[in-house]
Amino acid sequence: MRKVFNFSSGPSMLPETVLSQAAGEMLDYEGSGQSVMEMSHRSAVFEKIRDEAEELLFAVMNIPKNYKVLFLQGGASLQFSMVPLNLLPEGGVCDYIESGIWAAKAADEAEKYGCVARPASSRDSSYSRIPPLPPPSKGASYYHITTNNTICGTRYTQLPPTGPTPLVADMSSNILSEPVEVNKFGLIYAGAQKNLGPAGTTLVIIREDLIGKHRPETPLILRYDLHAQHKSTFNTPPCYGIYIIKKVLEDLIQKGGVKAAHSRNTEKAALLYDFLDRSQLFAGTAEKPHRSLMNVTYTLPTQELTRAFLAQAEAQGLVNLGGHKLVGGIRASIYNAMPIEGVQKLVSLMEDFEAHNIKHTPKAAQEN
Amino acid sequence: MRKVFNFSSGPSMLPETVLSQAAGEMLDYEGSGQSVMEMSHRSAVFEKIRDEAEELLFAVMNIPKNYKVLFLQGGASLQFSMVPLNLLPEGGVCDYIESGIWAAKAADEAEKYGCVARPASSRDSSYSRIPPLPPPSKGASYYHITTNNTICGTRYTQLPPTGPTPLVADMSSNILSEPVEVNKFGLIYAGAQKNLGPAGTTLVIIREDLIGKHRPETPLILRYDLHAQHKSTFNTPPCYGIYIIKKVLEDLIQKGGVKAAHSRNTEKAALLYDFLDRSQLFAGTAEKPHRSLMNVTYTLPTQELTRAFLAQAEAQGLVNLGGHKLVGGIRASIYNAMPIEGVQKLVSLMEDFEAHNIKHTPKAAQEN
Numbered sequence: 001m002r003k004v005f006n007f008s009s010g011p012s013m014l015p016e017t018v019l020s021q022a023a024g025e026m027l028d029y030e031g032s033g034q035s036v037m038e039m040s041h042r043s044a045v046f047e048k049i050r051d052e053a054e055e056l057l058f059a060v061m062n063i064p065k066n067y068k069v070l071f072l073q074g075g076a077s078l079q080f081s082m083v084p085l086n087l088l089p090e091g092g093v094c095d096y097i098e099s100g101i102w103a104a105k106a107a108d109e110a111e112k113y114g115c116v117a118r119p120a121s122s123r124d125s126s127y128s129r130i131p132p133l134p135p136p137s138k139g140a141s142y143y144h145i146t147t148n149n150t151i152c153g154t155r156y157t158q159l160p161p162t163g164p165t166p167l168v169a170d171m172s173s174n175i176l177s178e179p180v181e182v183n184k185f186g187l188i189y190a191g192a193q194k195n196l197g198p199a200g201t202t203l204v205i206i207r208e209d210l211i212g213k214h215r216p217e218t219p220l221i222l223r224y225d226l227h228a229q230h231k232s233t234f235n236t237p238p239c240y241g242i243y244i245i246k247k248v249l250e251d252l253i254q255k256g257g258v259k260a261a262h263s264r265n266t267e268k269a270a271l272l273y274d275f276l277d278r279s280q281l282f283a284g285t286a287e288k289p290h291r292s293l294m295n296v297t298y299t300l301p302t303q304e305l306t307r308a309f310l311a312q313a314e315a316q317g318l319v320n321l322g323g324h325k326l327v328g329g330i331r332a333s334i335y336n337a338m339p340i341e342g343v344q345k346l347v348s349l350m351e352d353f354e355a356h357n358i359k360h361t362p363k364a365a366q367e368n
Numbered sequence: 369m370r371k372v373f374n375f376s377s378g379p380s381m382l383p384e385t386v387l388s389q390a391a392g393e394m395l396d397y398e399g400s401g402q403s404v405m406e407m408s409h410r411s412a413v414f415e416k417i418r419d420e421a422e423e424l425l426f427a428v429m430n431i432p433k434n435y436k437v438l439f440l441q442g443g444a445s446l447q448f449s450m451v452p453l454n455l456l457p458e459g460g461v462c463d464y465i466e467s468g469i470w471a472a473k474a475a476d477e478a479e480k481y482g483c484v485a486r487p488a489s490s491r492d493s494s495y496s497r498i499p500p501l502p503p504p505s506k507g508a509s510y511y512h513i514t515t516n517n518t519i520c521g522t523r524y525t526q527l528p529p530t531g532p533t534p535l536v537a538d539m540s541s542n543i544l545s546e547p548v549e550v551n552k553f554g555l556i557y558a559g560a561q562k563n564l565g566p567a568g569t570t571l572v573i574i575r576e577d578l579i580g581k582h583r584p585e586t587p588l589i590l591r592y593d594l595h596a597q598h599k600s601t602f603n604t605p606p607c608y609g610i611y612i613i614k615k616v617l618e619d620l621i622q623k624g625g626v627k628a629a630h631s632r633n634t635e636k637a638a639l640l641y642d643f644l645d646r647s648q649l650f651a652g653t654a655e656k657p658h659r660s661l662m663n664v665t666y667t668l669p670t671q672e673l674t675r676a677f678l679a680q681a682e683a684q685g686l687v688n689l690g691g692h693k694l695v696g697g698i699r700a701s702i703y704n705a706m707p708i709e710g711v712q713k714l715v716s717l718m719e720d721f722e723a724h725n726i727k728h729t730p731k732a733a734q735e736n
Contacts, residue, residue: 002401003396003401004400004401004402006401006402006406006407006408008406008407008408008411009408010408010604011405011406011407011408011409011604011607012406012408013402013406014403014405014406016395019394019395019403019405020394020395022394023391023392023394023395024391026387026388026390026391026394027384027387027388027391028371032372033370033371033372033374033685033687034372034374034381034687035382035387037379037382037387037565037566037567037612038374038376038379038380038381038382039374039376039379040374040376040377040378040379040380040688041379041567043376043687043688073441073442073443073446073568073606074441074442074446074589074603075441075589075603075604076603077588077589077602077603078441078442078587078589080587080589081587081589081590105588109587109588109589112585112587191604193604197405198405198606198607198608199405199409199604199605199606199607199608200441200568200569200604200605200606200607200608200609201568217480219446219448219449219477219480220445220473220477221442221443221445221446221448221449221477222446222449234445235443235445236378236379236443236559236561236567236568237567237568238441238566238567238568238606238609239379239566239567239568240566240567240568240608240609241568241606241608244405317401319401319402319411320408320411
């Protein structure tokens with residue numbers, strides 16, 4: 001049992017078995033006499049790790065054969081530029097659904113390269129929901145969504161009607177948390193630091209026919225075709241991150257794969273949302289149909305109560321529960337590696353906190 | 369004693385004590401209850417690691433106060449674009465010295481952004497030396513050098529006469545290997561995977577007056593000013609890499625700092641170069657005045673002998689000695705963390721190999 005439950009929005013918890021194995025192999029990976037951190041990225045021993053990580057991801061996400069898996073650097077933030085540099089021709093048009101703060105940042109970056117339509121936004125409702133999803137703009141090169149919105153705690157439950165327009169998704173905060181039909185997407189990207197592994201590795205899953213459409217001015221290091229040709233070793237990749245991702249995928253498969261993770265995640269999220277729905281003190285901020293399974297966002301009536309709650313949580317080993325600095329409040333990020341015990345402990349604290357802090361409110365208000 | 373000596377050009381060996389400590393702290397860093405891989409990059413416990421890594425680097429490299437240290441991603445290859453995007457105005461001119469294959473690649477990438485002068489090149493001599501260094505072109509925004517050339521095994525022993533033109537250096541393969549007067553440089557960058565830590569972290573040391581000169585179209589994630597303002601957490605940084613860098617710096621300081629490392633490196637390199645200079649079979653490829661202390665490149669008379677030598681080396685636990693695929697031959701990368709025992713073992717193998725393989729050549733040829 002972990003002595004601290006870390007509710008950070010990312011980097012966040014990793015499976016304990018993964019960390020134990022990594023510790024055990026730190027000085028000598030499988031008899032190679034080397035740490036994975038020391039291995040040449042061109043050595044057979046590392047190439048096997050990279051190949052296995054790729055194969056495991058193909059298996060666990062059921063990725064069709066006409067896709068490539070790339071392990072890159074720079075986080076989702078660098079993908080905000082790489083996507084248009086590789087998919088949007090000079091003078092082209094693309095669609096971005098503005099479902100959250102990161103979704104808007106992705107659109108802002110794309111505007112440096114062409115005409116960005118924002119056919120739907122939930123900015124007016126403080127991104128508390130996914131907006132209705134229109135079809136693509138005429139001639140759009142791609143259609144970009146953010147499948148889970150980490151800051152405001154919402155998630156897509158259905159995909160937009162994009163037809164033949166490639167659907168591009170930032171899945172940083174919910175990849176591997178629920179089954180995804182990869183064949184519905186042209187490109188999926190995700191920073192590793194939530195459900196995949198440590199910060200510093202970025203996953204890209206790209207349909208082969210979308211590779212090689214980069215603009216002429218694209219820096220070599222930002223071209224998907226070169227990374228695909230070199231199987232993620234066009235330059236020195238984040239080798240240790242890829243190794244940890246491999247271990248996280250092995251652990252996920254042993255625990256029943258994405259389907260089983262989804263059912264655990266649904267159960268964990270329900271514990272929190274059910275309590276929020278009956279609470280007189282805590283209030284969820286995301287609209288019910290669009291609630292995230294990964295980031296549960298809520299508030300208390302005053303900043304004083306929020307501070308007191310966060311302090312009590314920290315004292316109990318429930319850490320990093322503060323909301324994003326732009327929105328405040330509380331955010332429980334409960335990624336795949338968060339054990340249900342962590343969520344139970346959090347709900348139990350919320351119950352205690354409510355019982356203690358609502359005692360002076362009128363009785364009627366306390367009835368549920 | 370390590371059971372394998374890894375002569376890879378990078379990623380390469382790390383100090384054994386660093387790896388042991390990392391293994392011991394993998395599940396619980398200093399009582400935080402978290403692995404460093406799991407920590408929020410906005411948590412106090414991680415910010416302390418980042419701050420300490422920064423402070424240690426300032427101390428160990430004697431970096432003046434008017435410089436910023438940044439821990440980024442993407443390797444030196446991404447710096448090939450970030451440098452011109454941040455330092456070269458529209459229509460500007462910059463100088464690149466073409467002292468090696470990576471130096472030429474850096475210049476090629478910069479050409480996407482303006483007029484790149486290549487006032488000196490050693491391409492005609494297969495990059496076996498550093499070319500004579502002319503003063504900067506008129507109006508040059510910066511002057512770029514590669515202080516150690518990993519593939520061909522050369523290094524700068526004096527700096528170009530750049531006057532007030534900012535000197536920019538790729539120090540990926542010799543940072544921390546010898547004392548550097550940082551105040552002579554406008555910007556220094558280095559991929560971590562040779563002397564600093566694991567692959568996936570890129571160090572940038574930049575003089576403050578050069579920050580904020582980016583072009584308007586620069587992606588936010590590639591702007592030095594934003595990374596500097598946010599102390600390397602503008603986006604999620606490669607936290608674990610920064611932590612390992614901190615440990616490598618602590619270890620370096622304990623072993624006497626850069627000056628002591630330089631004297632160890634000189635001793636290690638001399639073992640190899642002295643043998644090469646008296647060998648009848650092995651031949652060094654770099655010109656003597658420009659020989660690298662980090663990458664010792666040499667050849668055998670035939671590919672058959674090269675293959676046989678590499679196989680014997682591997683059997684003795686001396687791994688990754690093959691030269692870069694573009695040049696072939698043999699390359700012993702002997703970064704800070706390579707113990708002298710590794711070099712002694714390599715030289716001893718070379719002596720045996722020579723004694724065995726030169727026995728049928730005329731006696732005269734065997735005399736030195």
